[in-house]
Amino acid sequence: MIKVENLSFSFPQKELYTNISFTLEEGQHCAFIGTSGSGKSTLIDILMDPERYLFEGKLEIDPTCKIGHVSQFSQLDKTKETTVFEYIGEEFITLQNEITAICTEMETSTDLDSLLEKYQFTLDAFDSMGGADFESNMNKKLNLANLMKLKDVKVSDLSGGEFKLIQVMKEMLSHPDLIIMDEPDVFLDFENLNALKHLINSHKGMLLVVTHNRYLLNHCFNKIIHLENTEIQEFDGRYIDYNFSLLQTKMELQEIAVAEQEEIERYDNIIDNLRAIATYNSEASRGRALKARVRFQERLEARRIKAPFVDIKQPTINFGIDHEMEDTVVVNVNNYRVAFDELLLDNVNFEIKSTDKVAIIGPNGTGKTTLLRDIFINNQASIEINADVKVAYLSQNQGEVLTDSNTILEEFIDAGFQTYDEVRSYLSNYGFEGEIVNQKIASLSGGEKNMLQLAKVAASKANVLLLDEPTSHLDIYTQIALEKAIVDYNGAILMISHDFYSVVNGMDYVLIIDDKTIRKMSMRKFRQMIYASHFDRDYLEKEQNKKALEMKIELALKDTNFELAKVLVEELEEQIKLL
Structure with missing residues (x-):
């Protein structure tokens, strides 16, 4: 439905994307992740309204693709006295009233042809959003989120978390081909977060969700798009499997890097020896040998694998204290x-x-x-x-x-x-x-x-x-x-x-x-x-065990103990199967 090829975009003070490519296809529930400030929200804006942005590369969106959107910064409109039912069903109620008005007009009008055409157009729009079953489907969504009690409550009386869930339902019930949600989980309490999980997992269409919430990431998605350092990486599968894949890749890259560094140091010594010889032996063959060795070293450096998704710099947060207090x-x-x-x-x-x-x-x-x-x-x-x-x-x-x-x-x-x-x-x-x-x-x-x-x-x-x-x-x-x-x-x-x-x-x-x-x-x-x-029972303990193994692997890699790291990775793989 959506295909991005070699897209590049920057602001005057910051480059955001360099030749990024990815696809979104039917049936995918995709988590969009990346460090803060990497450009996730801007990329969503480009997908929503590509005409506003001067980017390089290709963005192909199926012309029949209808996109819904749940904003990160949605606000309650306190001036509207609509109920939850009226808010979610706004488009449905509008079309229903139009159909009723057209039917009423047809009883007295002589221009039936144009009214029939208008009636058919409105009826098609009504059917495309599941109009006949709309209220039943809405009740199912409200029950799924345990919010049926809010059906007749005024929108202005909702909490911020309840309103966010109502927005999600409204978009889902309008049946777009793709729904884009930008951090829909922020500030949701435990019950509402669980409701959001149920809504996401029950949705039959495509989803692209920006989230950093580990609960949702571990339970809701079958594809990961990771934006980092102007590049993008796609992964088909669960977030927990993506993390495991990153760890395996990190171990492989570090093992290669250690071997390459040893090789570079060996060639450094050869080049130093050749340079020393060249100071007292000016034969052309010696100079050519030196240049060849230098070029080989440069190629080796260029071939060193760069992995922006594997070795992301974690910030150093340190809550120090000027004055520690006794137990008081x-x-x-x-x-x-x-x-x-x-x-x-x-x-x-x-x-x-x-x-x-x-x-x-x-x-x-x-x-x-x-x-x-x-x-x-x-x-x-x-x-x-x-x-x-x-x-x-x-x-x-x-x-x-x-x-x-x-x-x-x-x-x-x-x-x-x-x-x-x-x-x-x-x-x-x-x-x-x-x-x-x-x-x-x-x-x-x-x-x-x-x-x-x-x-x-x-x-x-x-x-x-x-x-x-x-x-x-x-x-x-x-x-x-x-x-x-x-x-x-x-x-x-x-x-x-x-x-x-x-x-x-x-x-x-x-x-x-x-x-x-x-x-x-x-x-x-x-x-x-x-x-x-x-x-599920003991889930958090299993998650803690997984985290402890990951820390042991990190320490083994820090010590370049690759044999131990490989044994621990096998243990980690078994632990992940339990989650």
Whole structure:
């Protein structure tokens, strides 16, 4: 349906794609992955409206291909008083009303030929979107997502996560040939994320989904398109198999690289000897031999395999502390209450100690973000912060922490850095190198903005971190780096997250919202709750075993112990079969 051949495109300050090629075919559920800022959203814009962009190469889209789109930045229209049924069925209801109006007009009109033509045209459009079964199909989608209770609710009363799912349903029910979704999972709570998984897996048409969510990646897709360093790679199969293939390739490339380096060093020695001989023996044959050896060495260097998808640089996130504290209470919440149009939280009581790592868990719209922001602002009698505490805050609303009109350099000068060189050196650990530091923050991707927030949090050297959805928009490499930074951190963390992996891999316990208050839950009980709703039994343990094997393989490769790495890869392959 869609074929891209040798497509190249760049902005004045950044090259995005160099001769990339890929196809999208019927029946494919394709995950579109890549590090933050690599150009995924721009490529989607090109597919949606190629006439707006001056690119080189070929983009062939079947003229009959109808494309649906779920935007990354969709907003609720609070002015519309439509119900969920009316919103999802807008096109269906419009066509149904047109057909009724045409039939009514035909009862009195003398120009039946033109009305019959109009009637047939409208009826064909109605049939193409499954009009006869539309309401039945919509009910099935709502039931699949466990949202049937919302059918007659006003769209303006939905949470952001519920509205995202309703958008997905609306696009699916209009029966496009391809639906493109740009990070539809961002900020979805556990239940809504599971609903999105069910909707994706039940869809019969083509999907192209930008996502960094490991739960969706591991459970929803049969093709991977990976964009990195201006190049693209296609892989037919599951994401977990793609990762395994990357690891195998990395091992092969490192083994080849070590052998090639030894060969290059051997020829370096030969060339050095020939040069030494040439200083006292000027025979032409000696000069020709030297030139031949140099040319051979150059060819060997040129043949060295470059693998932009195999060896992606992971950022270095380090949450250091200026002042470590003994085992003492750093945050005390006593009888906290929050209400807007309705009561969200009441009689909330908990305390956080100086090294506790705690996740706040609960559905969308239950007051989690408001609670975290109130702790940061600290102007309520129900919240007490230890006098020795320094707090850093990462906001779900990036504009709370970052100033869009600043350049990246200006943002960190405002944060207390003394010189631009100091900022450049610091930010290189977070993947911001070269001219990008002169860009306005408004021009950055969501992932890049969240990475800047993490860099500011780390630079603060605070001993209490308040993190509101820190993994949102982050690519997988950065998510894993963040998990490591959390494990290594010696202070307290209070984190809102809907990412299973971050919670299970980094938290000591969870605070779960239940019946408008908060109760403490052990990690063991949290795992049991997650298994009951989302995973097969012991899935997360199997995932942890897989991760542990991958780390052992990385260490073996670092030591160039290829024999051990190969044995571990065989073990990993068996572990993957269990997932």
